[in-house]
Amino acid sequence: AQSVTQLDSHVSVSEGTPVLLRCNYSSSYSPSLFWYVQHPNKGLQLLLKYTSAATLVKGINGFEAEFKKSETSFHLTKPSAHMSDAAEYFCVVSDLNSGTYKYIFGTGTRLKVLA
Amino acid sequence: EAQVTQNPRYLITVTGKKLTVTCSQNMNHEYMSWYRQDPGLGLRQIYYSMNVEVTDKGDVPEGYKVSRKEKRNFPLILESPSPNQTSLYFCASRSQGLAIYEQYFGPGTRLTVT
Numbered sequence: 001a002q003s004v005t006q007l008d009s010h011v012s013v014s015e016g017t018p019v020l021l022r023c024n025y026s027s028s029y030s031p032s033l034f035w036y037v038q039h040p041n042k043g044l045q046l047l048l049k050y051t052s053a054a055t056l057v058k059g060i061n062g063f064e065a066e067f068k069k070s071e072t073s074f075h076l077t078k079p080s081a082h083m084s085d086a087a088e089y090f091c092v093v094s095d096l097n098s099g100t101y102k103y104i105f106g107t108g109t110r111l112k113v114l115a
Numbered sequence: 116e117a118q119v120t121q122n123p124r125y126l127i128t129v130t131g132k133k134l135t136v137t138c139s140q141n142m143n144h145e146y147m148s149w150y151r152q153d154p155g156l157g158l159r160q161i162y163y164s165m166n167v168e169v170t171d172k173g174d175v176p177e178g179y180k181v182s183r184k185e186k187r188n189f190p191l192i193l194e195s196p197s198p199n200q201t202s203l204y205f206c207a208s209r210s211q212g213l214a215i216y217e218q219y220f221g222p223g224t225r226l227t228v229t
Contacts, residue, residue: 044220105157
């Protein structure tokens with residue numbers, strides 16, 4: 001069965017410093033992986049997705065993630081944090097090849113950006 | 116504008132009073148789904164539908180019903196709400212096409228059951 005683990009429930013960074021949000025997945029088949037962001041009192045917005053093309057995926061707002069099959073990881077990074085990045089981030093695995101079409105969400109990482 | 120809409124956005128109700136949360140999408144998507152979001156648990160799938168008249172249980176279906184009579188609509192029904200169904204609910208939709216995996220989410224419905 002597929003699953004996803006977000007290794008940190010809270011991350012704090014100073015404005016202008018790098019961001020690293022960690023995600024490990026488990027999947028029996030070739031996975032599709034996503035990062036979504038949820039700003040306070042808002043819905044979910046797609047940041048980026050990996051669907052077996054390039055392993056380094058670029059998303060919106062300067063975020064990127066690298067798919068590492070050997071490490072079963074899909075960590076989210078950004079070179080320089082901005083105050084507007086403060087939000088909750090969800091890593092998601094979708095195992096379409098198994099025929100279930102289900103999204104499995106991580107428990108979320110709340111990013112705090114300090115001035 | 117392509118979007119998923121949900122109504123109401125906020126709802127306070129009492130135990131046992133039936134309610135329906137509506138969900139509609141204008142992208143002609145085959146797949147639709149309902150999730151609930153609880154602190155520390157992420158989003159968990161309640162029910163999903165792969166097309167009209169085709170629905171199936173997700174991970175936490177107890178206490179919920181759904182129907183899919185039209186492609187664009189996927190209402191969530193709580194026939195006898197209980198306080199443990201107090202949560203933030205999201206509807207989502209996606210094309211079934213293999214090249215497109217992204218789900219589009221509605222703005223959420225915050226439900227409080229007293």
